[in-house]
Amino acid sequence: MKTLRIGVLALQGDVSEHIDITNTTLREMGLEGEAVIVKEKDRLDEIHGLIIPGGESTTIGRIAERYGMISKIKNAAFAGMPIFGTCSGLILMAKKVRDAKIGEMNQPTLGLLDVEVIRNAFGRQRESFEISLKIPKIGKNPFPGVFIRAPAIASILSKDVEVLASYEDKIVAVQQNNLIGIAFHPELTDDTRLHEFFIEMILKSPFKDRISKANS
Amino acid sequence: MTITTIETKMEKPLFGTVRVKRGFARMQKGGVIMDVTNVEQAQIAEDAGAIAVMVLDKLPADVRAAGGVARMCDPKRIQEVMDHVTIPVMAKCRIGHYMEAKILEVLGIDMIDESEVLTPADDAHHIDKWEFTVPFVNGCRDLGEALRRIAEGASMLRTKGEAGTGNVAEAVKHIKLVMGKIRELKGLSEEQLLDMAKEYRVPIDLVKETARLGRLPVVNFAAGGIATPADAALMMHLGADGVFVGSGIFKSKDPAKRAESIVIATTYWDDPKIVLEASKMISEENSMIGIDIKTLKPEQMMQVRGV
Numbered sequence: 001m002k003t004l005r006i007g008v009l010a011l012q013g014d015v016s017e018h019i020d021i022t023n024t025t026l027r028e029m030g031l032e033g034e035a036v037i038v039k040e041k042d043r044l045d046e047i048h049g050l051i052i053p054g055g056e057s058t059t060i061g062r063i064a065e066r067y068g069m070i071s072k073i074k075n076a077a078f079a080g081m082p083i084f085g086t087c088s089g090l091i092l093m094a095k096k097v098r099d100a101k102i103g104e105m106n107q108p109t110l111g112l113l114d115v116e117v118i119r120n121a122f123g124r125q126r127e128s129f130e131i132s133l134k135i136p137k138i139g140k141n142p143f144p145g146v147f148i149r150a151p152a153i154a155s156i157l158s159k160d161v162e163v164l165a166s167y168e169d170k171i172v173a174v175q176q177n178n179l180i181g182i183a184f185h186p187e188l189t190d191d192t193r194l195h196e197f198f199i200e201m202i203l204k205s206p207f208k209d210r211i212s213k214a215n216s
Numbered sequence: 217m218t219i220t221t222i223e224t225k226m227e228k229p230l231f232g233t234v235r236v237k238r239g240f241a242r243m244q245k246g247g248v249i250m251d252v253t254n255v256e257q258a259q260i261a262e263d264a265g266a267i268a269v270m271v272l273d274k275l276p277a278d279v280r281a282a283g284g285v286a287r288m289c290d291p292k293r294i295q296e297v298m299d300h301v302t303i304p305v306m307a308k309c310r311i312g313h314y315m316e317a318k319i320l321e322v323l324g325i326d327m328i329d330e331s332e333v334l335t336p337a338d339d340a341h342h343i344d345k346w347e348f349t350v351p352f353v354n355g356c357r358d359l360g361e362a363l364r365r366i367a368e369g370a371s372m373l374r375t376k377g378e379a380g381t382g383n384v385a386e387a388v389k390h391i392k393l394v395m396g397k398i399r400e401l402k403g404l405s406e407e408q409l410l411d412m413a414k415e416y417r418v419p420i421d422l423v424k425e426t427a428r429l430g431r432l433p434v435v436n437f438a439a440g441g442i443a444t445p446a447d448a449a450l451m452m453h454l455g456a457d458g459v460f461v462g463s464g465i466f467k468s469k470d471p472a473k474r475a476e477s478i479v480i481a482t483t484y485w486d487d488p489k490i491v492l493e494a495s496k497m498i499s500e501e502n503s504m505i506g507i508d509i510k511t512l513k514p515e516q517m518m519q520v521r522g523v
Binding site: 010011012013014015016017039054055056058059062063066087088099101102105119120123124125126127128129130131132142144146147148149185188189 | 226227228229230231232233235236239240242243244245246247262265266267268298299300301302303304321324325326327349350351479480483484487
């Protein structure tokens, strides 16, 4: 098969962590491919899937909007490109965003996932934590959940959205067709199962063949 | 930079772990942290795309001009900023001032800067930062200072530069010293690494880890004298993970545009065309007036505090 190219949106945030864990996961799966940095919108035409890392959603959203990446990523998502957002990535993907303290947010977002996300849902940095999560879709063993000033999903706005994981009364991971949004940071751990889950999704996606054909 | 810890089953939430504290700093990478003194400035910073704000009583340039003892900012003012922005809020405490740090932790600040910009409370010791739930950022001028601060529990570093001068020369010197020494470490034998650990007065494991990674084990920003988009891009080019801008923004005559232009230049530092575009957003006439470091008396140098 053609070499897999997985983009990591590199406007701000923990980009190198996602590059590293994605490359490790590809190796573990025995796949030919690589994680690549996406800073210019034209790079979006050359990838089979996109990861939106952790960072500040207001910062990433503003730069993405300024350089025409919001509409381009949206179009790619509608065309079926698999997208995986962690923490600020989840916020950027959500249809509705609210801050736990400030309230309704008017920040540039992609508006792809039919969910309402609450920013800083667990509190400030001192309330950041690690916890074992149950994510049945990726296996029985608990997943190390690293939550850093993390958001949470307050409500689900469509029946296409599937809950992948919850912690206490909060939804912290969802999937909607080709989109995965999670509130925590697998890229800060050695556990590659969520990245593997995402890469499996890319492999099954019809989007992959279209891109490969376009670039061959 | 994967943080390896023993993956035990965590039934209850664990707060303030090394992974959570250093992880917070990783989320700041590629961004700009801006010094502010009030809510209005903090909102300008947030709107411009700052990843975090640092609340001070006075901007470093004003600290320099005012003289006297510079202390932690009034907690009421910090609280006001916390109530009005969604991005992380940081604040400075004096070097070695355990109690100012405890106050900031209880207040709920997201990161504490144990900073040489304030007057040190202890000439010989820094705060033992391991026991805190809140992460710390510390200044450094060379690899020895950097590793000593990590050994004391700093979750993030920033090269010191010379704050409040609008002169990037010292920031350049310090990031080059840190990056250069890390490159040198890579070629050293075990025995030589042990010598470095002795010279730096830090645990050998920390020296070995740095040599193996080819970078510091925590995020390292640049600070002290950054005033323009070109300054910020230069620091990124030299290997900084992000930048702190102190007086450079709110001592200029065009803070909102300048803040935005520095954010853009920090993201696209490797594309000179975009750095040019960012530079055109502002005018050099509006930059803060800089200070030639050579005109500073030894007692006016902030960088020598806390080594």
